[in-house]
Amino acid sequence: MTESNEMILNPDHVTIAVAKSGPAIEFFALLGFRKEHVATIDGGLPARYMGMPDMKAQHITLVLEGADPHFEIQLLEFDPPTGTDPGAHPTNLRRLGFNHLAFRVDDIEAATAHLVANGVTMLSDEMDYISRKLRLFEGPEGITFELVQRGGSDASG
Structure with a gap:
């Protein structure tokens, strides 16, 4: 491996767990993000990957319009909500x-x-x-x- 940072190209996304996705989606829209994809996680591979095999959540992908390179904020809205x-x-x-x-x-x-x-x-x-x-x-x-x-x-x- 060389001394330069050839392994990392650029930031890809940030994932944020939120109690309610609606206000977060509206907020990030103010910054130029648009909702691109919503998926329901109900156990399965995504939950196992995150180390929470019984996880239930909405996974909402927000994309920054016009960003080059591509950048996303991914929201996780757990069901039931996590404690605070x-x-x-x-x-x-x-x-x-x-x-x-x-x-x-x-x-x-x-x-x-x-x-x-x-x-x-x-x-x-x-x-x-x-x-x-x-x-x-x-x-x-x-x-x-x-x-x-x-x-x-x-x-x-």
Whole structure:
């Protein structure tokens, strides 16, 4: 194996477990994702693959329109819903495991205005860091996501 990263081509998808898929589908539509495929998992190979042989869930594939390379968010809505632990809320960026999703944009101010106008909660002021403009938001079910505009004014990167 060489020193270059020839094995990984690009990100393919992110899977997010949600209690209710409807609000998540609506939210990700604001970011340019469209629903492409819905499948019901009721045991079988997909459940065994995920290490949950008795799993029942809706698996919803959302595709980012116009993305090259192709990128998806896959939602899992379990039946029955999994329990919730208020101490492990997704917007708690100090917890272990999943931290946040980041989406690259060309105009962070316009994207922010669009999201805020549609009721999305902004979690941080804009920050210039390593030649990027960054801003955090709260997505569906408290999932933290970030907008990234490359070419910020910070000259340190």
